[in-house]
Amino acid sequence: DAKTTQPNSMESNEEEPVHLPCNHSTISGTDYIHWYRQLPSQGPEYVIHGLTSNVNNRMASLAIAEDRKSSTLILHRATLRDAAVYYCILRDRQAGTALIFGKGTTLSVSS
């Protein structure tokens, strides 16, 4: 899997939007961009994924650059429960390929 680069940590205030960046300059045309988050003492939780177009779901939005070399996970209104480690992962199209997690971004949310 191609490599991603994320900031080690970010801070946000409650009820403010959060933009979590991810660089993936070596992405291939068949790589999907996945985002997961891990709350303390829990397993990772799927957040969102996309290929080329921006994606929205009940948890977040994913904005993908036109050249696909970067993406941004957007939390529209951060809550204290959004404090977690956020992982940006590229996944190719091979069936059964597991996710390779990097270090992710630790998001802190203040009230």
Next chain:
Amino acid sequence: SQTIHQWPATLVQPVGSPLSLECTVEGTSNPNLYWYRQAAGRGLQLLFYSVGIGQISSEVPQNLSASRPQDRQFILSSKKLLLSDSGFYLCAWSRPGTGSYSPLHFGNGTRLTVT
């Protein structure tokens, strides 16, 4: 709906003792199954994955082994635990044959402490 069960939630074992962690998935057939480990303060490390009964791929050579005796059952084992085996063990599943756009769904994990 699909659910994943992992047990036990916590485990304290002495060095040199055997290990068996079990994971089962309900509500789907022929899932892809995965074992990950997270050492304290570190990232998630893929240990094993399986695309079918008896088919196990090992990502990291170590003191552990995995087996898939039934379609929705994945077992992580060790004959003799080492101190370095301590960590948070996570089982996950994804839909079969859907490749890169299928999310992984994780269990609640087992926190193993080897003393």
